[in-house]
Amino acid sequence: xxxxxxxxxxxxxxxxxxxxxxxxxxxxxxxxxxxxxxxxxxxxxxxxxxxxxxxxxxxxxxxxxxxxxxxxxxxxxxxxxxxxxxxxxxxxxxxxxxxxxxxxxxxxxxx
Amino acid sequence: xxxxxxxxxxxxxxxxxxxxxxxxxxxxxxxxxxxxxxxxxxxxxxxxxxxxxxxxxxxxxxxxxxxxxxxxxxxxxxxxxxxxxxxxxxxxxxxxxxxxxxxxxxxxxxxxxxxxxxxxxxxxxxxxxxxxxxxxxxxxxxxxxxxxxxxxxxxxxxxxxxxxxxxxxxxxxxxxxxxxxxxxxxxxxxxxxxxxxxxxxxxxxxxxxxxxxxxxxxxxxxxxxxxxxxxxxxxxxxxxxxxxxxxxxxxxxxxxxxxxxxxxxxxxxxxxxxxxxxxxxxxxxxxxxxxxxxxxxxxxxxxxxxxxxxxxxxxxxxxxxxxxxxxxxxxxxxxxxxxxxxxxxxxxxxxxxxxxxxxxxxxx
Numbered sequence: 512x513x514x515x516x517x518x519x520x521x522x523x524x525x526x527x528x529x530x531x532x533x534x535x536x537x538x539x540x541x542x543x544x545x546x547x548x549x550x551x552x553x554x555x556x557x558x559x560x561x562x563x564x565x566x567x568x569x570x571x572x573x574x575x576x577x578x579x580x581x582x583x584x585x586x587x588x589x590x591x592x593x594x595x596x597x598x599x600x601x602x603x604x605x606x607x608x609x610x611x612x613x614x615x616x617x618x619x620x621x622x
Numbered sequence: 623x624x625x626x627x628x629x630x631x632x633x634x635x636x637x638x639x640x641x642x643x644x645x646x647x648x649x650x651x652x653x654x655x656x657x658x659x660x661x662x663x664x665x666x667x668x669x670x671x672x673x674x675x676x677x678x679x680x681x682x683x684x685x686x687x688x689x690x691x692x693x694x695x696x697x698x699x700x701x702x703x704x705x706x707x708x709x710x711x712x713x714x715x716x717x718x719x720x721x722x723x724x725x726x727x728x729x730x731x732x733x734x735x736x737x738x739x740x741x742x743x744x745x746x747x748x749x750x751x752x753x754x755x756x757x758x759x760x761x762x763x764x765x766x767x768x769x770x771x772x773x774x775x776x777x778x779x780x781x782x783x784x785x786x787x788x789x790x791x792x793x794x795x796x797x798x799x800x801x802x803x804x805x806x807x808x809x810x811x812x813x814x815x816x817x818x819x820x821x822x823x824x825x826x827x828x829x830x831x832x833x834x835x836x837x838x839x840x841x842x843x844x845x846x847x848x849x850x851x852x853x854x855x856x857x858x859x860x861x862x863x864x865x866x867x868x869x870x871x872x873x874x875x876x877x878x879x880x881x882x883x884x885x886x887x888x889x890x891x892x893x894x895x896x897x898x899x900x901x902x903x904x905x906x907x908x909x910x911x912x913x914x915x916x917x918x919x920x921x922x923x924x925x926x927x928x929x930x931x932x933x934x935x936x937x938x939x940x941x942x943x944x945x946x947x948x949x950x951x952x953x954x955x956x957x958x959x960x961x962x963x964x965x966x967x968x969x970x971x972x973x974x975x976x977x978x979x980x981x982x983x984x985x986x
Contacts, residue, residue: 555838582827584834585842587784 517571525572555584562591563598623684623793625693626868633871634691636922642870643921643950648880651887653952660892664945665900667914670938672719672903673745674916674963675708676700677727677736679908682758685779685792687826687869689920692725702732704910707933709736713743715938721903721963723750723916728762741772748775750963753803754796766810775820776812777859777963778804783846787828804853813855821854824965826861830878832889832958833860836966859965862886864917864954886953894960897967900946906933914946916963917954923947 529536547557558580565573581591626634633639657663679696681688712720720740727733727749740747749769756765769776780800781791788797804821808814813821823843827833840858847853863869865882873879904925905913910933913919924931929944960967 549838553838553841554835555842579831582829583831585782585825585839587782587787589784589786 519575522572522575555581555586558584559586559590559594563594566595567598567602623686623868625684625695626691626871628693628695631871633867633874636920639866639870640921640949642874642879643865646880646883646950648883650883650950653948653950656890656892656953656956657895657948660895662892662895665895665898665948667942667944667946668901670715670717670902670904670942672721672899673708673712673717673906674721674723674899674903675906676908676916676919677722677724677730677733679725680729681725681752682729682755683726683752683793683796685868686872687791687863689864689867689869689917690725691867691920696725698908699730700732700908700910702735704908704933705732705736705739707910707936708906709739709743711933711936712740712745716744718746719748720745721748721750726752726755728755728765734768737768737772737774746775747772748777751776751778752792753778753780753800756803756806757799763806766806766812769807770810770812770819773819775822776807777822777824779824779826780804780843781824781826781828783843783850791826791828801851801853804847804855805851808854813853815854820856822857822859823855824859824861826863830863830873830876830882830885832862832885833961836860836959857965859963860959860961861963861965862954862957862961864951866917866951867920883950883953886957889957890953891956891958891960894956894958894967897960897962898952898955899962899964900955903963904941910934912936912941915955917951918947918949921949921951923949 526540529540547554547561550557552560558577561573562577562581565577578591581594633642654663657665676690678699679690679692680694680699681690681692681696682694684693708720711717722733722737724730728751730736737747737749751765751769756762768774778800779792780788782788785797788800789795792800804813807821810819811817812819825833825836825839825843833839836858839860843858844855847855865873865879865886870879873882900914900918903915905916905919907913907919911919912925912931912933913923914925918924924947925941926944926947929940930937955961955967
């Protein structure tokens with residue numbers, strides 16, 4: 512077993528996933544590149560969304576990559592942490608909103 | 623933060639800095655090899671258009687990233703005699719632009735006379751003003767109107783539109799004083815449409831990451847400075863931090879030197895080369911010594927030994943046909959969209975750019 516499952520230096524190997532499946536990998540990277548271009552949303556807004564989603568899916572590589580990317584795009588720490596709170600609020604809210612299911616079932620089962 | 627010199631740091635020596643840059647304890651492709659690979663060696667100047675003159679290393683600030691190692695304790699100052707040689711050359715050769723830098727150039731006692739004489743000689747004058755100097759002492763309060771009266775272009779550093787990032791890089795309280803100074807410049811017409819008075823801001827990262835896209839950052843800076851402080855400015859220039867002097871110290875102390883250099887190398891963009899400043903600029907040190915750029919000046923790498931090395935020996939033909947001195951720090955000007963004293967050197971996409979490969983804490 513490796514010392515750590517996630518290694519900093521492995522992130523730069525991401526493009527090499529095409530080694531095992533070239534066609535699909537290339538399609539993914541082409542699509543990925545298009546997604547993050549300036550569009551109806553700015554590249555900066557997309558980077559903040561990506562930072563939030565990175566926390567929601569708890570991907571260490573993505574967190575590293577989009578911490579750097581948001582800094583590079585001129586975001587400050589306050590803005591970055593607000594993005595993380597958005598992710599946390601949705602994750603927390605997603606649990607809590609199921610409380611209505613519990614309440615509905617409880618009320619059906621109870622006198 | 624005090625100067626490396628006052629702390630007697632080994633990095634106050636250009637020789638020691640060059641050891642880190644040229645003989646690192648990790649593999650790094652030589653910049654000279656990159657130029658050869660792309661058929662760009664030797665690097666040659668184009669027409670000399672900009673005289674960039676360092677009026678001295680004294681500064682009222684001691685910024686964490688300063689490549690000059692400037693500060694209140696630095697005493698080096700250009701003399702009036704050297705300034706007169708510069709004025710005579712600007713007049714006789716009709717150089718269109720003179721770019722004044724420091725330290726805080728305004729702290730040189732001959733600053734105002736020099737600006738007025740350069741204007742009389744027909745040059746467009748740029749002052750690299752740190753903003754806070756305007757509020758540092760009552761004798762500097764009239765600088766905005768002096769700049770206006772002499773049609774000086776003002777270029778000022780503001781690493782972020784928020785206090786935290788700015789103060790961490792430039793010192794406690796700098797952000798608030800910079801905002802007050804920007805308002806004073808706006809009040810006399812700087813940065814306002816229709817006045818012709820240019821007020822350009824410089825963004826450089828508060829940490830060990832590359833600057834983002836200049837046009838996008840300019841939009842964000844304009845929006846935030848207008849909404850939060852009612853401040854207007856002309857353009858935003860993005861400049862990459864150079865791995866020399868106090869920024870080199872920060873990179874080494876934070877354990878980011880190797881990763882930052884690798885980031886610069888992997889972001890090497892040959893399309894940035896034609897616009898690098900050393901090709902149309904001559905850098906003049908406070909003592910009249912000549913350099914290919916401000917960064918070479920701080921590394922004490924003078925112009926090529928076969929060309930003039932001091933302002934007293936100025937020879938335009940010899941200087942315009944010289945080879946430009948290069949080193950590993952030059953990767954700083956060729957990364958991503960390129961970097962010069964006027965910001966990005968190209969709007970082309972970065973072919974070698976990497977994303978998310980650098981573990982990089984911002985300045986604490």
